[in-house]
Amino acid sequence: MPSNKSAALDKIVADAHRNKDQREKGYREKAMKMYPWICGRCQREFTRTNLQELTVHHRNHDHDDNPEDGSNWELLCLYCHDNEHQRQLEAGNSGDVKTEKAAATHNPFAALGGLLSKK
DSSP states (O other): OOOHHHHHHHHHHHHHHHHHHHHHHHHHHHHHHHSOSBOTTTOOBOOTTTGGGEEEEETTSOTTOOOTTOTTEEEEEHHHHHHHHHHHHHTTTSSOOOOSOOOOOOOTTTTHHHHHTOO
């Protein structure tokens, strides 16, 4: 038989899970009505049959920041969503996740003009 402390802790954990599920259900439903069912990264399109594979990503990584206009949300497929969070972890949780690649510094065609003029 669980102790009073154990029962109280179990209740706190169950309440936290229930509150999280309710909160997620609310913003997920809103995002699915607001945005087209397309992954914001890979552009994969979704239908009712595979909609469970489309997730709501919080751009600022704060799951409690759910403005009514949806400005903190983007729809991502499971794979792109996992990739986004992996990039966040690799950035050291500093919030400084780079979404653009650095410009190339090597120009493979730099000497092409000289080679073509040596006919």
